[in-house]
Amino acid sequence: MSAKKEGAPAGRKVSRTHLRGTATRGKRRPRYVLKLYVAGVNRKSTEAIRAITELCDEYLKGRYQLAIIDIYQQPTLAQGEQIIAAPTLIRKLPLPLRMLVGDMTERDRILVGLDLRPPS
Amino acid sequence: MTKVQSPRVKLRGIRKCPTGIRGLDEITEGGLPRGRATLVCGGPGCGKTLLATEFIARGILDFGEPGVFVSFEEPIGDLTANVASLGIDLSDLRKRGLLAMDEVRVERSEIEESGEYDLDGLFIRLGGLIDEVKAKRVALDTIDGLFDGLPNEAILRAELRRLFRWLKAKGVTSIVTAEQGDGALTRHGLEEYVSDCVIRLDHRVKSQIATRRLRVVKYRGSQHRTNEYPTMINSKGLSVLPITSLGLSYPVSKARISTGIRKLDSMLGGKGYYLGSSILVSGSAGTGKTSLAAAFADSACRAGRKCLYVSFEESPEQLLRNMASIGFDLKHWIPRALLQFRSQRVTLYGLENHLANLHQWVEEFSPSTVIMDPITSLGGEGLIDEVEAMLTRTIDYLKGRGITAFFTTLSKSAQAEGSEVSISSLIDTWLHLRTFESGGERSRGLVVIKSRGMAHSNQVREFLLTDKGVTLRDPYVGSGQVLMGSSREVQEARDRDGAAEAKQGFEKNQGEMEGARQRLEAEIAAMRLRLKNLGGEMKAADDRERLRATRLSQERRQLRISRKAD
Numbered sequence: 001m002s003a004k005k006e007g008a009p010a011g012r013k014v015s016r017t018h019l020r021g022t023a024t025r026g027k028r029r030p031r032y033v034l035k036l037y038v039a040g041v042n043r044k045s046t047e048a049i050r051a052i053t054e055l056c057d058e059y060l061k062g063r064y065q066l067a068i069i070d071i072y073q074q075p076t077l078a079q080g081e082q083i084i085a086a087p088t089l090i091r092k093l094p095l096p097l098r099m100l101v102g103d104m105t106e107r108d109r110i111l112v113g114l115d116l117r118p119p120s
Numbered sequence: 121m122t123k124v125q126s127p128r129v130k131l132r133g134i135r136k137c138p139t140g141i142r143g144l145d146e147i148t149e150g151g152l153p154r155g156r157a158t159l160v161c162g163g164p165g166c167g168k169t170l171l172a173t174e175f176i177a178r179g180i181l182d183f184g185e186p187g188v189f190v191s192f193e194e195p196i197g198d199l200t201a202n203v204a205s206l207g208i209d210l211s212d213l214r215k216r217g218l219l220a221m222d223e224v225r226v227e228r229s230e231i232e233e234s235g236e237y238d239l240d241g242l243f244i245r246l247g248g249l250i251d252e253v254k255a256k257r258v259a260l261d262t263i264d265g266l267f268d269g270l271p272n273e274a275i276l277r278a279e280l281r282r283l284f285r286w287l288k289a290k291g292v293t294s295i296v297t298a299e300q301g302d303g304a305l306t307r308h309g310l311e312e313y314v315s316d317c318v319i320r321l322d323h324r325v326k327s328q329i330a331t332r333r334l335r336v337v338k339y340r341g342s343q344h345r346t347n348e349y350p351t352m353i354n355s356k357g358l359s360v361l362p363i364t365s366l367g368l369s370y371p372v373s374k375a376r377i378s379t380g381i382r383k384l385d386s387m388l389g390g391k392g393y394y395l396g397s398s399i400l401v402s403g404s405a406g407t408g409k410t411s412l413a414a415a416f417a418d419s420a421c422r423a424g425r426k427c428l429y430v431s432f433e434e435s436p437e438q439l440l441r442n443m444a445s446i447g448f449d450l451k452h453w454i455p456r457a458l459l460q461f462r463s464q465r466v467t468l469y470g471l472e473n474h475l476a477n478l479h480q481w482v483e484e485f486s487p488s489t490v491i492m493d494p495i496t497s498l499g500g501e502g503l504i505d506e507v508e509a510m511l512t513r514t515i516d517y518l519k520g521r522g523i524t525a526f527f528t529t530l531s532k533s534a535q536a537e538g539s540e541v542s543i544s545s546l547i548d549t550w551l552h553l554r555t556f557e558s559g560g561e562r563s564r565g566l567v568v569i570k571s572r573g574m575a576h577s578n579q580v581r582e583f584l585l586t587d588k589g590v591t592l593r594d595p596y597v598g599s600g601q602v603l604m605g606s607s608r609e610v611q612e613a614r615d616r617d618g619a620a621e622a623k624q625g626f627e628k629n630q631g632e633m634e635g636a637r638q639r640l641e642a643e644i645a646a647m648r649l650r651l652k653n654l655g656g657e658m659k660a661a662d663d664r665e666r667l668r669a670t671r672l673s674q675e676r677r678q679l680r681i682s683r684k685a686d
Contacts, residue, residue, distance in 0.1 A: 039240030075248040083241035102235035113232035
């Protein structure tokens with residue numbers, strides 16, 4: 001089921017769950033639950049993973065939970081979460097649900113999308 | 121040395137994937153291009169989703185090809201409920217592992233873009249579904265949903281191009297539906313990508329009558345019919361009515377069927393209509409068109425032939441009552457499944473629905489005779505063209521099946537040639553009814569305007585509706601004019617009187633002459649008698665003379681003796 005032009009190398013998995021920081025309940029600032037869906041290993045996937053982990057460490061240190069899921073490995077998850085594009089970042093918490101698509105290179109848009117910085 | 125195999129190119133057209141949708145396979149000459157994508161476009165409510173759903177469901181049910189349905193618009197639950205009314209149970213097909221369904225929701229309000237992306241998520245989901253049921257058919261309905269959700273059109277276009285290539289590579293036959301755009305086939309120009317086959321659905325309203333149309337805009341590598349075809353959605357789903365060309369190749373029957381009126385049979389060469397021919401009865405209001413139709417229905421049932429009676433003006437009950445009053449008891453044919461009535465108001469549906477309904481009834485009941493009474497009411501104002509087209513198709517359809525078609529039409533003018541619907545060239549037997557007004561009353565007259573393939577009467581007959589049935593009177597051909605009704609009676613009475621007079625005159629004459637003859641004969645007899653008497657007298661005189669001479673000589677002798685003379 002190779003949808004990608006290059007396809008996913010069989011040997012390497014991207015699917016790993018990162019649990020950065022602990023589930024400490026911030027006094028005022030909400031806790032973030034994020035899921036990043038990528039499709040195999042490619043430039044867009046690695047770019048997105050790098051950008052998001054950096055951003056989380058910078059803005060959400062100690063109050064976020066990030067799961068990175070390869071939809072090639074778990075196609076059923078893509079269905080449940082209404083994933084159509086890759087990479088897709090979903091903000092499960094805080095509500096409302098937010099969905100960001102792209103390789104996360106536009107940091108400003110991510111910050112606005114995640115309500116980490118009020119739109120200028 | 122390796123043997124070089126000569127490339128044996130098999131010249132074979134593209135393979136087809138039958139849709140199972142009535143009529144569509146005919147106009148595409150076999151179905152959609154197998155292993156390729158077909159774009160179905162049209163405005164809202166024109167039946168795109170239904171076409172896609174039927175394609176998948178009929179593929180599973182009729183052709184054993186599992187399918188995948190991805191909805192970008194409607195929730196799966198709604199879809200399942202919608203097609204349940206057509207007798208298609210999607211949830212059952214899913215349970216049996218023959219159908220995989222997915223719902224793709226893209227909410228623009230929830231989605232933010234940040235950098236480049238692709239639609240791998242969709243590909244993977246689709247791929248998963250295809251593998252899950254080993255699908256041969258895929259439907260994506262309506263792909264425009266993606267454009268609404270994802271703002272970056274450049275990426276989307278590139279990805280859709282990839283999607284269609286990918287679907288082709290997967291070897292699945294797919295239907296992609298898209299909304300119609302202003303002045304273009306689709307709103308987002310999808311026809312650029314899906315270029316193998318494009319079908320356009322249309323729903324238009326003219327004179328308050330809505331008709332659905334379907335057109336195969338393009339079909340690469342295959343012949344297809346290019347016209348717009350009326351389409352309808354009914355309880356059996358979508359059907360396309362592909363009969364527009366009069367393919368003049370019907371089987372022709374020499375067998376005849378009685379008109380139900382003995383005298384009319386004799387006007388039509390003594391045997392009635394041809395089986396499988398088309399018959400038109402025209403006439404102004406109240407001339408007895410329906411009665412002729414009922415007579416024919418009765419005759420068909422009597423011959424054991426199934427008859428479908430489509431009435432656009434009267435309810436079956438009313439029709440039965442009225443026809444019973446002129447001696448046609450049609451009611452008892454109904455339980456014997458020889459006669460079926462279908463009544464519907466013309467205004468109830470569009471023309472194409474009427475046609476499609478007719479098709480459905482014909483297919484269900486398989487009659488050998490179809491009566492449509494009257495066809496003129498089908499046409500509203502300014503719809504004559506459409507009615508003509510529809511009737512052409514109807515006649516073609518019925519003829520193609522060897523069904524005897526009987527139509528009545530109301531003509532506004534008394535002249536037959538002014539028949540409202542100019543389908544006369546398609547009609548084999550055309551009877552015209554008209555009324556004659558004279559002497560303060562109207563009488564019905566019937567004339568055979570044409571009847572192909574038989575010697576038919578050219579007389580205007582008087583047409584009588586009695587409580588014992590319909591009958592035609594022999595034409596009055598007395599004093600050089602056609603007379604009907606009372607004036608005819610009067611003329612006939614007058615003629616009878618005249619004849620009696622003449623007879624009397626003749627008899628009188630005869631008597632006189634006989635008398636004269638007898639007198640003459642008596643005279644002759646008298647004269648003969650006289651002649652006879654005359655003969656007798658002559659002989660007597662002769663005798664007397666001889667006697668006298670004898671006596672004289674005797675006397676002389678005796679005298680001589682006595683005188684003793686010597």
